[in-house]
Amino acid sequence: MRLVLAVPGDLSAPTGGYAYARQLLAHLPAQGVAVTHLALPGGFPDPTPDDLARTAALLGEGPADAALLVDGLAYGALPPEVIRAAGRPVAALVHHPLGYETGLPPERAAALVAGERTALALASRVVATSRYTARLLAAEFGVPSGRIAVAEPGTAPAARVAPRPGPQVRLLSVGTVSPRKGYDVLVRALATLTDLDWSLTIAGSLDRAPDCAAALRDQIAASHLRNRITLAGTVTPEALDRLSAEADLAVSASLFEGYGMALAEALARGLPLVATSGGAAAETAPAGAGLTVPPGDAAALAAALRALIADPARRAEAAAASWAAGRRLPGWPDTAAAIAAFLRTSA
Known part of the structure; x- marks a missing residue:
């Protein structure tokens, strides 16, 4: 054919x-x-x-x-x-x-x-x-x-990321910086969690929606989070593997997904998830692998992040469920x- x-x-x-x-x-x-x-x-x-x-x-x-x-x-x-x-x-x-x-x-x-x-x-x-x-x-x-x-x-097979108890919780969010990815909602949520020990890396192109990327930089600065949030831009597959291996929690604040490939890749590595339920993401992120919240709800996203950042045992349970789900992809x-x-x- x-x-x-x-x-x-x-x-x-x-x-x-x-x-x-x-x-x-x-x-x-x-x-x-x-x-x-x-x-x-x-x-x-x-x-x-x-x-x-x-x-x-x-x-x-x-x-x-x-x-x-x-x-x-x-x-x-x-x-x-x-x-x-x-x-x-x-x-x-x-x-x-x-x-x-x-x-x-x-x-x-x-x-x-x-x-x-x-x-x-x-x-x-x-x-x-x-x-x-x-x-x-x-x-x-x-x-x-x-x-x-x-x-x-x-989803390509990947090495499992072993759960870590802390002290710092490293968050990873993967996807092009654009309005649909909801990074502004994520920053609003994280701005209420400065009492916790976390850092965030956003790995995704900053060039496809430059106005959105500029607004996100300004929001991060205005929220006094420049020392906690890194905009890594487009990264190579090797760099993404390294970032994933160093992460403790995968986060997606996307408002709508047709599938959610970044979520599936996190499952393949056994990373616990905090994800929104926009579009197909609710089905890509399985129950037990973390917490799911409505898209666009910064308060709900903050509560879910707090629950997993503050509780290493709960993160480990979610990581086990994530790894099991990843084997079925x-x-x-x-x-x-x-x-x-x-x-x-x-x-």
């Missing part, structure tokens, strides 16, 4: 969506799928007319016998005429709906939702990266459930196998 995987922008970008695409390119051949990467313009989800014209041309140039799978960052923003220009069935890979990105003006969010609903009605099939997203696409975007398959991101070969099977049965 031949497949063209169309992804907009820089495939090496350090986000979960691009990591997913890279892993598909690496693992689909072992499933009998000859996959080719098609680079689409980088302007999505806000393409220019030139971007759309170029995309229409690119989608129509692929091998006639190859299936076409378009990453949702582009697919959700494609007008019907561009999808039809491919001249063959087009499948969509959806991590989370474009209009659900935090910080969008209401009229822009509504336009993105409407546009994605129209685009998905033309999709031959849809791959969702979580069960939550699959349900959302069926309920809110009108995609028939029979045209949706779930292929959760894989799918690997990338499982993800590739699910997509390959779905494409074949839907052909």
Whole structure:
């Protein structure tokens, strides 16, 4: 079977969506799928007319016998005429709906939702990266459930992080600094916990939403937490392994997740969690592996953090549950196998 995987922008970008695409390119051949990467313009989800014209041309140039799978960052923003220009069935890979990105003006969010609903009605099939997203696409975007398959991101095995009693508790939060990740809520929560001995490292790009990153720096300074919170920016996989090995508690204040790859990676290492329940995160973070709070609730987040920072025995119990859950996570070969099977049965 031949497949063209169309992804907009820089495939090496350090986000979960691009990591997913890279892993598909690496693992689909072992499933009998000859996959080719098609680079689409980088302007999505806000393409220019030139971007759309170029995309229409690119989608129509692929091998006639190859299936076409378009990453949702582009697919959700494609007008019907561009999808039809491919001249063959087009499948969509959806991590989370474009209009659900935090910080969008209401009229822009509504336009993105409407546009994605129209685009998905033309999709031959849809791959969702979580069960939550699959349900959302069926309920809110009108995609028939029979045209949706779930292929959760894989998680690579990792060395277990042994629980430590302290004295200092090292917190780690992984993800691009953007409004959706809720780092402002996390800083508000931590500002009420200065009586406890903790430090936080935020590992994630500071360049994708520079205004958000600048506001976060100002908030940290105004909260007198510069000596406790480190904005590490984008880190290499080796540096992330080191930060994870040094961490005592993984934290996510995200307002919405289509899956929550950073949460899964924390489980794979046996790190206890404090996480919000936005989107699919409530299902990715299992009961017992830590504490879950509503998204955007700084007081609840502070209470959960206090409970685990102040109680090493409770952290150790959560770490054991986290490690057990991490052993059950799918690997990338499982993800590739699910997509390959779905494409074949839907052909």
